[in-house]
Amino acid sequence: MWLADSNPSSRDYWVGHFGYLAFSHWAHSFN
Numbered sequence: 898m899w900l901a902d903s904n905p906s907s908r909d910y911w912v913g914h915f916g917y918l919a920f921s922h923w924a925h926s927f928n
């Protein structure tokens with residue numbers, strides 16, 4: 898990802914974003 902290479906903070910943002918989506922998906926599956 899060029900965003901991650903050019904801006905580490907962007908990488909952290911995307912990691913957190915996808916982490917949130919994964920958790921949300923797990924929460925819905927659990928319920």
